[in-house]
Amino acid sequence: MTSSERPKVYGTTHSTYVRTVRLTLAEKAVPYELVEVDVFAPGGPPASYLKIHPFARIPAFEHAGFRMYEAVPIARYIDEAFGGPMLQPSDTRERARMNQIIAVLDSYAYRTLVWDIYVERSAGKSSGKVPDEERIARALPRARTCLNAIAELKGDKPWLAGQTASLADLHAVPMFDYFLRTAEGRDLATRIPAILGWWNRIAQRPSVSATKPD
Secondary structure, eight states, rough: OOOSOEEEEEEOTTTTHHHHHHHHHHTTTTOOEEEEEOOOSTTTTTTGGGOOOOOSSSSSEETTTTTEEEEEHHHHHHHHHOSSSOOSSSSSHHHHHHHHHHIIIIIIIIIIIIIIIIIHHHHHHHHOOOHHHHHHHHHHHHHHHHHHHHHHHTTTTBBTTTSSHHHHHHHHHHHHHHTSSHHHHHHHHTOOOOHHHHHHHHHTTHHHHHTTTO
């Protein structure tokens, strides 16, 4: 399925899940329009946005009259609707592993790596807020568990779910990008060679550079 109409992505460049969608589009070489939606604005996003996403979250997506929300199904749709390299393994077990890693990232890693560590460590730089060191310290064992689990699932493959990059890698990039901006994240990654090697490899991809947050 293809269409000459450019898809629209609703959200902001700093959102991890919006970036996952943008990474997927970049890997597939699909031009798109980013429609800025700030869900943290006073009063929330515009009321009109609720017609696109009833839960007022980001991202949302629109292509040729077809609307979706939630990053995982959007990324799968993009992979299947457009040409370019396939981002979901054809092998049943590798595909299952990809889905498992995405679930681990959503269920256990996102809150810990992004909010409990990165946001807590960095959010006060402009406002003068002092980071909650206890919250960060409590999060580190969970972060270590997450990284070790992902490294174990990855095994000796170059990418998280196999021999080629997949949606699992694109789901992980935005979370790890923020996490590795902290001293805690960098220190932990250096202790897990499989994670550090993967990051150094994927960080070189043009899609990662093209979608860096403002």
